[in-house]
Every structure is written in structure tokens, then in C-alpha cells.
Amino acid sequence: MADAAPGHAGAQRELPGLPVTFRPVLTRAVLLAAAVVLFVVLTTVAMLLKGLGPGERASFVLTALLLDAVLLILARPKAVAEESGLTVVNLTRRRRLDWAEIVRVNLRTGDPWVFLDLSDGTSLPVLGIQPGIAKQRAVADARTLRALAEARSAADPGARPA
Template structure:
């Protein structure tokens, strides 16, 4: 598997997605289904200890791990001219650009965080430090979108 390419430089509204983390998560999906499925099939039946229910639960465990990994693989932040939809591991949140007052990407955090107008912060797991230089460019692109669309909306409402 190769790392998917970064968005084209001219495509400012391209979705933000993690690159390496997504590939690892997809690998975990397939590996857990394969490994736990194989174990469920070849599990020996010894004195009635490993019955059909045990096999089903073994495969179910693999499916649960695969589902969690798939959710991680589907992390994305989708910008539009009106705002951004941030889908993290557990929560999906929609923000209008004027609600975002800053973009932070530094310190010990593994991903970008947005400073919001209400004083809260929101992690954007779609831009991860593990992606190296690409992550820095993506964080800069997000900051430019916040500046461009946040300010233009404020001027429109004045």
C-alpha cells in the first residue's frame, strides 16, 4: 500500500484526511477480520469447550476491532465556503467559519486543534503530526481557510 497523495495545491476546499494513520487503520480492519475469522474457523472443539457460540464470539471480537479501526480510517474534515464538518473518532461537529478564532498545531498535541469563539477547543484528527511535512502544509491550508472565510463572513454581516 502506498501513501495517498496530498490534495492538489490549488484545491483549497479539498477534504482533510490523515494519510499514514488511515493506511494503518485499514490494515487493522483487514488483519482483524482475517485473523479472528481464521481462529474462529480452525478453533478445535475440545470436550465441548469451544462450541458455535464461542466461534461466533471470536469472529464478533474481530468484527468489533475492525469496526473501530474503520471509524478511525473514516476520520475527515470537510471544508466548504460556509464552514467545516469535522468528523473525529467519536464526535462529528459542524462549524461556521466565524466560530473559529484560531488554529493550533504545536506543542505535544498529535493533531490540529481549533480555538472556538465560545472558548472551547476542537481537535481536528484529520491533520496529524504523524504525516510529517504534509501535516504542516495541511494545517497552514486550514488556517488560511479560517482567515479567508471567517473574515469575509464577518465583513458580509457588517
Template sequence: MPAGSDRSAGPGLPALPHTWRPLGVRVAVAGLGLMLLVVCAAAWFGFDESVRERFTLLQRLTILVMGAGFAACGWALARARVTAEMETLVVVNGFRTRRLEWEELVAIHLPAGAPWATLDLADGTTISAMAFQGSDGKRARDGVRQVRALIDRAGRREA
């Protein structure tokens, strides 16, 4: 969007900057992570002292490293977001952040049954927008509509 445009994106559109995040994935990561932690802690403290003593240092470290790996994967999934700013659209998927100028964006799609939305870029490539999860239903479709309207508005301002 041009620098001279106002912060309000227009009727029915969010004020910029605006961030969209997936709901279901974040709830699932938090819930499953907490359950896994509780189950592992209960199992560990449920063992007799003699059983716990048989675990070697390497085995204990392996369990901790696996837990850290699960936590890193959960963190990567939960941090997905799309932020619309005046000049750019910032897409965060996992540990990668992409800043896209509005002129680079052609369209956004969330087909029925797709796991997440896809952004079409002017150079013919696509990137995923994992902030719009198909499992979030109406929430994701509404977000995609808002981003689509912002892309269309940016295209009209260029013309």
C-alpha cells in the same frame, strides 16, 4: 466565508469544497483490521473439529461482538475528516460531526508532538481536528496551513 465569494480560495489554497483526511490512521486501521481477521480465521480453522465443538453459542457470540466492537472503533478512527465549504468547516471526529461557521473559528494549531490538530473557537472552547494527525508529518502540517489561511481569509472578509 461570505456567500458571494468565489469557489477558489485564493493563490495556494484549495478550491472549495475541499476535504482533508488522515493517511496513517486509515492505513493502520485497514492493515491491522485485515491482519486481525486473517489471524482469527486461521486460528479458528486451525483448531480440530473437537476443539471448535467445545465453544458454546455464548462464547461464539462474544467473539463476534468483540470483533464488531473493534470494527466500530476502527471505523470511527478512519472516518475522521475536515471539509472546508464556502460557508462552514465540517469537522468529523469519530461518530460526531460538527458544522462550524467561519466566523466561529479563531485559529488552528498542530504543536510538535501533538497527536492531532486543535481548533480554537470564538467562544473560548477548543475542539480536536483528528483529520490532521501529527504522525502524518508534512501532509498534516500542510493541511493545517491551508485551513489557517482559510480562517485568516474569512476574518479579513469580515473586517
């Protein structure tokens, strides 16, 4: 993704109203649909197989629930931009950032998702913006997030740590 200088005319873009949620919609839809189908199929098989006892049937249903839990965790990632900052929800962690903490938003060719360079020198993956299935949408979302971060940080320049 090409970088645009904050003051460059090409960088001026219409910012969305906040709050805005970024998430891989198509990937999420596939995972949630697979979870439903998996549960229905395994439960149906458990009920239709002759000769299974109640414990064995229950183990089929429990297996379906465990597999669904994994699929639901994989469908969890998102990033929520609000006036006060950005909340990044990845597979098992949630992190709240002030806009001033975000130094740069990166989505380079070949990256599996967006990375945020933070003011403390670390990098944070944002799994909610991933170019896997919907590359154009991910690029647009990354540009929007970058524009939001630049606009919000510029609005409060004294808040960004040195």
C-alpha cells in the same frame, strides 16, 4: 507552526478548491488494513481449530467484529472544508462550524493534532490533522486550513462575532 499575519505577502497562498477533506491518510490506511487482517486471522483461526462448537466459533467472529469496530472508529477522524464552513469529525462526534466561528488554527510543536480556537472562547480538536506519522503533511494541511479560515472569515467580516 509559525504564524503569518493575514496581510503579509508570505501568507498569500494558492487556496485549494472546495470542498477539501483533511484526514490522516497513512494512519487511516494502517488502521483499515489492520482491521481486515484481524478479521481474516480470527475468523480463520475459529474455522480451523478442531473441537470448537458453533457458539465458540461465533464468539471468535464476534470478537473480531468488535475489534474491527474500534479500529474503524479510530480511522474516522476528518475535517471537511466547504464554502459554507468546516465540518470536524472526531472519534464519536461531528461538529459543523461556520468560518466566522474559527478565530485561529493552531498546530504547535508537540501537539497531537490541530486545535481550533473558537469565537465562543472554547477550543476544538481536529483529529483529522495529526502529525504523528506524516508530520510534513500535517503542517501543510494545518497551514492550508488556516489560510482557508482567514480567507473565508475576511470575505465576510461582519459575520464574525465580537
